[in-house]
């Protein structure tokens with residue numbers, strides 16, 4: 001299975017003013033694209049060349065000799081999931097099944113936003129903050145660098161990229177403002193609901 005760069009689910013300026021087309025030019029057009037180029041080269045003529053992206057991730061997770069392959073594969077998967085976690089005109093209070101699940105798991109939507117923001121702010125260095133479904137309950141999870149819940153058998157529902165390349169052009173060092181904009185204006189709750197089943 002060839003590793004390819006998936007299309008963005010919206011135009012590059014669709015998330016403005018919260019995420020600029022300039023950020024997406026670099027983040028999607030350079031960073032995400034480079035992970036695809038790198039992984040394609042790394043798996044050439046290896047037993048992983050015929051694997052799906054998910055298969056490459058699970059087969060290389062935790063293997064220090066395969067860290068380069070794992071990192072590029074997981075970053076491709078995480079970025080595609082991140083683009084779909086957002087939409088123009090998104091954010092705010094959740095809808096449908098995930099709304100009740102958030103109340104049951106966190107006590108309230110406000111508590112959920114505080115925990116997600118705290119996870120994003122306290123991820124030291126580069127990584128990701130996630131909403132995941134674990135044993136029937138929603139939890140907040142942080143992963144470092146390229147690491148991804150699917151490498152740990154945990155089901156992701158939503159992610160926000162907290163690598164500096166995700167927000168520095170638009171927010172400089174104000175990671176908290178980027179996280180607020182993500183939650184208030186960008187989360188695609190329809191996508192989150194679609195991942196619950």
Ligand code: MN
Pocket residue numbers: 027031079161163165166
């Ligand atoms: Mn990124």
